[in-house]
Amino acid sequence: MAGSPRRAAGGRLLLPLLCLLFQGATAILFAVFVRYDHETDAALWHWGNHSNADNEFYFRYPSFQDVHAMVFVGFGFLMAFLQxxxxxxxxxxFLLAALALQWSTLVQGFLHSFHDSHIHVGVESMINADFCAGAVLISFGAVLGKTGPAQLLLMALLEVALFGINEFVLLTLLGVKDAGGSMTIHTFGAYFGLALSRVLYRPQLEKSKHRLSSVYHSDLFAMIGTIFLWIFWPSFNSAPTTLGDGQHRTALNTYYSLTASTLSTFALSALVGGDGRLDMVHIQNAALAGGVVVGTSSEMMLTPFGALAAGFLAGTVSTLGYKFFTPFLESKFKVQDTCGVHNLHGMPGVLGALLGALVAALATHEAYGDGLQSVFPLIAEVRRSATSQAVYQLFGLFITLMFAIVGGSLGGLLLKLPFLDAPPESKCYEDQLYWEVPGEHEDEAQGPLRVEEPDTQA
Amino acid sequence: MAGSPRRAAGGRLLLPLLCLLFQGATAILFAVFVRYDHETDAALWHWGNHSNADNEFYFRYPSFQDVHAMVFVGFGFLMAFLQxxxxxxxxxxFLLAALALQWSTLVQGFLHSFHDSHIHVGVESMINADFCAGAVLISFGAVLGKTGPAQLLLMALLEVALFGINEFVLLTLLGVKDAGGSMTIHTFGAYFGLALSRVLYRPQLEKSKHRLSSVYHSDLFAMIGTIFLWIFWPSFNSAPTTLGDGQHRTALNTYYSLTASTLSTFALSALVGGDGRLDMVHIQNAALAGGVVVGTSSEMMLTPFGALAAGFLAGTVSTLGYKFFTPFLESKFKVQDTCGVHNLHGMPGVLGALLGALVAALATHEAYGDGLQSVFPLIAEVRRSATSQAVYQLFGLFITLMFAIVGGSLGGLLLKLPFLDAPPESKCYEDQLYWEVPGEHEDEAQGPLRVEEPDTQA
Amino acid sequence: MAGSPRRAAGGRLLLPLLCLLFQGATAILFAVFVRYDHETDAALWHWGNHSNADNEFYFRYPSFQDVHAMVFVGFGFLMAFLQxxxxxxxxxxFLLAALALQWSTLVQGFLHSFHDSHIHVGVESMINADFCAGAVLISFGAVLGKTGPAQLLLMALLEVALFGINEFVLLTLLGVKDAGGSMTIHTFGAYFGLALSRVLYRPQLEKSKHRLSSVYHSDLFAMIGTIFLWIFWPSFNSAPTTLGDGQHRTALNTYYSLTASTLSTFALSALVGGDGRLDMVHIQNAALAGGVVVGTSSEMMLTPFGALAAGFLAGTVSTLGYKFFTPFLESKFKVQDTCGVHNLHGMPGVLGALLGALVAALATHEAYGDGLQSVFPLIAEVRRSATSQAVYQLFGLFITLMFAIVGGSLGGLLLKLPFLDAPPESKCYEDQLYWEVPGEHEDEAQGPLRVEEPDTQA
Structure with missing residues (x-):
């Protein structure tokens, strides 16, 4: 490390201070506001007259665990493709999601489960907090490698708050349906991240281009992420839906949609690939688009065929996006999208919102029977027609895009604050700025690799 | 890539065309035939008078997710041991399993849940489709590295159809019990793949021998597959059994059997290993034989001791198979079995079928009480004696072997079609024929490795 | 391998013989003693008059599977950080846990579920056996790389027996509460391993120091372990608690505690790291301390704030322990703790025991309502005051430390038996003594690396 000037004390203290400040603040807010709900509180639960089998825990906890695995294993390893x-x-x-779980418990709690001056928490708040963490990680994918951890914490602080408000507007104020979050999670997370990345545009990123690729093993680590996201996506979309047929149908639709996006991704990847070869970037990402695209509609009577068609379309659009649109996005719109979240979450999310509006427009009493009440309560109560519900769905998409783009732009300005820990353009996609990094091989492992210094230029 | 002639357009289009053709066909069949069952359909579920807690989803979905993880994470990474x-x-x-899930939904649906001109789907069809995908992946293990993706898709098309028919003959026509699929999944998948590999015998495979081994990291990736298969196997065997004590007992028996096959595998591996060293091939594979061998009998009153004894035997046979029988299989029978599926699925599957027959023969009203109805309904209804049930079990094994060997041989002939994408003998076990492959290390990663051309010789 | 003298036949046969002997002994004991319990036995279950939905399987099996994943995937890969x-x-x-599952089924069965001359097994015994395996793996972490597999089997034999007795004393004789095992699992496993490591102190371990570090990829494999432990820890603590609010609250508290330990670990790691860089050792381990520290108290009315505070404290103590205390432990106390189990399990386990005593002391009828019966039955039945319960909790910690330290010391003496398979001091942390090891790269992979010989010096 000779010749490598040490970071200023301020830079070194930034991350610890932010973590400690944040943890102190949420701890105080938890102490004042957060309480067990009636299913987790010993006194409240035993006060009622119900069987333990009625506890929401048994209906949602297995799905929660799958979602939890997607957020931490899935997103984490999917992004580990960089060498x-x-x-x-x-x-x-790990850090961002841990923070988001606490902070979104508070934000979502104030907006959704604030009664008697307290936020009440249980397995549903755990699922919702994980969903919010998912949106933050989607945005992380857009700026991956170009931001420091302190910047990311600030991004999460802002994004969690806006996520909660947008979700509240859609689900509560507008009565929009979006169980698996095509809008609230995928569209919001993607366009927030893309807007933020636009504001942080780095004209000389070419200097780090040699690190913006995978090596053989890093692609296999990324496939761990892909596969865990793929297998558990049926649980993701079904975790918050109504019990019974609702969860069951949502899981089934998502399962079929993902098989179709996988087939179309393999087909398109080989079709557009050099000499007919498959591209790991497509397989790792576009194959998942089937989960995104049915995020809104999978709880509806989409039909198994509808799920296949939606998944097929999403895989196709997503693969073509990776091949043709991502370079265009950078050259024309100055949006540098490291993981291609526009292709995996952005376009499929918007498609999913449109599909949700379409399927809502087709809702009839005949198709849903008495189940209409649980899927579209406002239609069942004759407070809204199916067409009107569809218009609300479209309006929800519009609102989400506004929140995401304005919010992401503000986030970008915030992250440009000069005292933050942005990496210099020549040291992007590089762990050594933030981590003690061992060598690649046994003989190198005794000493750390040569370490250069992060600038504070943003 | 200088000097490397480009593939003919036909070769390059083969995989995309097959994927698209297949997806188009299943989508049409889904549109015509596949409908939600009464537990996933909003109208049908709410028509009945039941609690949401009664929905099959809550009894089987957690097990389904474990099976799903086994199929995609377990099989996928287990086979990633090659360097x-x-x-x-x-x-x-990923590709084969996605295709198999759709196609087996149709095949199994026509045979098992076709009412009123429609196939009805729910969590049980999801589990059964995943089981069928498991059989396809076992066959994939036999031909791993020696077949192209288009060949594999054709293999899956044929195998899924035969799997469904064989399963129908056994479970429905013959009243054979085989919850965890010692016969229908493991024996069938293994001998189908071995017969196919026999027909595709490559006399000069020696040319690719240097790639038929692991490196340090690839063995660790394979252990991810092993461990996920191992931990979730109790869910695999119990996923389709009768509810209550049936699922509970099946999971428990499988759990014990696996501990015993692990101990015997470590013992035998060190015993036959050079200088007492353990061999990763044994640990990665033979330790799992305990799950295979109780596939038929774990739902029966096998007793915990019986589970240990069965697992111990399976681990022993499997380890010895890897050490002594696999080379013999190639030299004498011209069967090249890349992953040793004969040792992990073939022999333990046959043993499992025999064990199932034995335990069925020992079934008494005393041991099963009123539970006899759920495990052996034909015995409980006095339509069959225990001995007769055992004979049917043995007959089921015979049928399965016939279907597998004849079907696999036909599959081999099909895969020899000259326009398919078989790798040349000097380029087997090599990703570069089908994938854009980055380098192994940072300095190589900027350009792809040298790429040679696949011949179309099969 | 020229020039490498072959191991003596005795050395080579040691591991196989131990495995076979052990498996034979447990199989006999299983045959004589182990029977299905009334929820897994076909006759017994169907004799009663209950719905299948009442079977314990549906309340605990999903949590069991998460615990199972933690034991085999989590612990296994967490320790794979060594190059x-x-x-x-x-x-x-894999080997140790498989053995521990069988052996602890017997030990715990004799102590906890021995009726009518038989041990009765079901999903609860599966969970408890996995817990015991967890304690054994914690101890393994302390001696990782410095012991051979035969030594480890003997360690497990002794430790499982003592674990069962200690657990029996605490939970049954003293009425101590410890659902997630802050005392019985973490404190016991850590101090057993540390005492054992002390007895096996190796003054010249410096000779193997160059292998006592990670490489880039091995740290990513270790993160697989970390993340699976982290996400499933709520299931670990809640798996054995009372149904309903008990499991629900326990999972929720653990979830919050882990987010706080993650934040404090990142903060402290950057604070004490060279030039503000994060250290993978801290992130991989200390971030998990939040699960350990609420092992006793998470089933109690800890409050969400209490969970955050506990997790924060544990992450802090654990990170500082890795940075400052581990070197001290070796230099002053001659305890070589490879994985730093003192920091992840030892100190947070003791803190968790103290926290459990504190929260027990604060238990009131008002806070728990009728739920007091399920959390603190002795207090509810007025056989013990809350303060008295707290004193019993502290006494339980004392007993556990005694059992662990005395037991671990005895274990160390046992493992010093000269005919065992301890690696020589210059060949610690090295797979090649016990495994056939392929090369790191393609060109090396055709032949094994040079292999040297283990001494039998302990």
Whole structure:
């Protein structure tokens, strides 16, 4: 490390201070506001007259655990495809998601479960907090490798708050349906991240281009993320839906949609690939688009065929996006999208919102029977027609895009604050700025690799 | 890539066309035939008078998710032990299983749940489709590295159909019990793959021998597959059994059997290993034989001791098979079995079928009480004696072997079609024929490795 | 391998003989003593008059599977951080845990569920056996790389027996509460391993120091372990608690505690790290301390704030322990703690026991309502005051420390038996002593690396 000037004390203290400040603040807010709900509180639960089998825990906890695995294993390892950024991909995912779980418990709690001056928490708040963490990690994917951990914490602080408000507007004020979050999670997370990345545009990122690729093993680590996201996506979309047929149908639709996006991704990847070869970037990402695209509609009577068609379309659009649109996005719109979240979450999310509006427009009493009450309560109560519900769905998409783009732009300005820990353009996608990094091989492992210094230029 | 002639357009279009054709066909069949069952359909579920807690989803979905993880994470990574075939192992597992889920939904649906001109789907069809995908992946293990993706898709098309018919003959026509699929999944998948590999015998495979081994990290990736298969196997065997004590007992028996196969595998591996050293091939595979061997009998009153004894035997046979029988299989029978599926699925599957017959023969009203109805309904209804049930079990094994060997041989002939994408003998076990492959290390990663051309010789 | 003298036949046969002897003994004991309990036995279950939905399986099996994943995936890969010890970390975890599951089924069965001359097993015994395996793996972490597999089997034999007795004394004789095992699992496992490591102190371990570090990829494998432990820890603590609000609250508290330990670990790691850099050792381990520290108290009315505060404290103590206390432990106390189990399990376990005593002391009828019966039955039945319960909790900690330290010391003496398979001091942390090891790269992979010989010096 000779010749490498030490970071200023301020830079070194930034991350610890932010973590401690944040943890202190949420702890105080938890002490004042957060209480067990009637299913987790010993006194409240035993006061009622119900069987333990009625506890919501048994209906939602297995799905929660699958969602939890997607957020921490899935997103974390999916982003570990970069050759020199695996520690940061997995590690900052861990940090950001941990923070988001606490902070969104508060934000969502104030908006959704604030009664008698207290936020009441249980397995549903755990699922919702994980969903919010998912949106933050989608945005992380857009700026992966170009931001420091302190910047990311500030991004999460802002994004969690806006996520909660947007979700509240859609689900509560507008009566929009979006169980698996095509809008609230995927569209919001993607466009927030893309807007933020636009504001942080780095004209000389070419200097780090040699690190913006995978090596053989890093692609296999990324496939761990892909596969865990893929297998558990049926639980993701079904975790918050109504019990019984609702969860069951949502899981089934998502399962079929993902098989179709996988087939279309393999087909398109080979079709557009050099010499007919498959591209790991497509397989790792676009194959998942089937989960995104049915995020809104999978709880509806989409039909198994509808699920296949939606998944097929999403895989196709997503693969073509990786091949043709991502370069265009950078050259024309100055949006540098490291993980291609526009292709995996952005376009499929918007498609999913449109599909949700379409399926809502087709809702009839005949198709849903008495189940209409649980899927579209406002239609069942004759307070809204199916067409009107569809218009609300479209309006929800519009609102989400506004929140995401304005919010992400504000976030970008915030992250440009000069005292933050942005990496210099020549040291992007590089773990060594933030981590003690061992060598690649046994003989190198005794001493750390040569370490250069982060600038504070943003 | 200078000097490397480009593939003919036909070769390059083969995989995309097959994927698209297949997806188009299943989508049409889904549109015409596949409908939600009464537990996933909003109108049908709410028509009945039941609690949401009664929905089959809550009894089987957690097990389904474990099975799903086994199929995609377990099989995929288990086969990633090869040093240069990780992308294909994980990626083609993904592709084949996605296709098998759709196609077996149709095949199994026509045979098992076709009422009123429609196939009705729910969590049980999801589990059964995953089981069928498991059989396809077992066959994939036999031909791993020696077949192209288009060949594999054709294999899956044929195998899924035969799997469904064989399963129908056994479970429905013959009243054979085989919850965890010692016969229908493991024996069938293994001998189908071995017969197919026999027909595709490559006399000069020696040319690719240097790639038929692991490197340090690829063995650790394979252990991810092993461990996920191992931990979730109790869910695999119990996922389709009768509710209550049936699922509970099946999971418990499988759990004990696996501990015993692990101990015997470690013992035997060190015993036959050079200088007492353990061999990763044994640990990765034979330790799992305990799950295979109780696939038929774990739902029966096998007793915990019986589970230990069965697992111990299976681990022993499997380890010895890897050490002594696999080379013999190639030299004498011209069967090249890349993953040793004969040792992990073939022999333990047959043993499991025999064990199932034995335990069925010992079934008494005393041991099963009123539970006899759920395990052996034909015995409980006095339509069959226990001995007769055992004979039917043995007959089921015979049928399965016939279907597998004849079907696999036909499959081999099909895969020899000259326009398919078989790798040349000097380029087996090599990702670069089918994938864009980055380098192994940072300095190589900027350009792809040298790429040679696949011949179309099969 | 020229020039490498072959091991004596005795050395080579040691591991196989131990495995076979052990498996024979447990099989006999299983045959004589182990029977299905009334929820897994076909006759017994169907004799009663209950719905299948009442079967304990549906309340605990999903949590069991998460615990199972933690034990085999979590612990196994967490210890795979060493550059040349991945096979042993994952493989011996597999072997030890398989053995512990069988053996602790017997030990715990004799102590907890022995009726009518038989041990009765079901999903609760599966969970308890996995817990015991967890304690064994914690101890393994202390001696990782410095012991052979035969030594480890003997350690497990002794430790499982003592674990069962200690647990029996605490939970049954003293009426101590410890659902998630802050005392019975973490404190016991850590101090047993540390005492054992003390007895096996190796003054010249410096000779193997160059292997006592990670490489880039091994740290990512270790993060697989970390993340699976982290996400499933809520299931670990809640798996054995009372149904309903008990499981629900326990999972929720653990979830919050882990988010706080993650934040404090990142803060402290950057604070004490060279130039503000994060250290993977801290992130991989200390971030998990939040799960350990609420092992006793998470089923109590800890409050969400209490969970955050506890997690924060544990992450802080654990990170500082890795930075400052581990070197001190070796230099002053001659305790070589490979994985730092003192920091992850030892100190947070003791803190968790103290926290449990504190929260027990604060238990009131008002806070728990009728739920007091399920959390503190002795207080509810007025057989003990809350203060008295707290004193029993503290006494339980004392007993546990005694059992662990005395037991671990005895274990160390046992493992010093000269005919065992301890590695020489210059070949610690090295897979090649016990495994056939392929090369790191393609060109090396055709032949094994040079292999040297283990001494039998302990």
């Amino acid at each position: 020199r950024y695996g520690f940061s991909s997995v590690g900052f995912t | 240069r075939y990780g992308f294909s192992s994980v990626g083609f597992t | 040349r010890y991945g096979f042993s970390s994952v493989g011996f975890t």
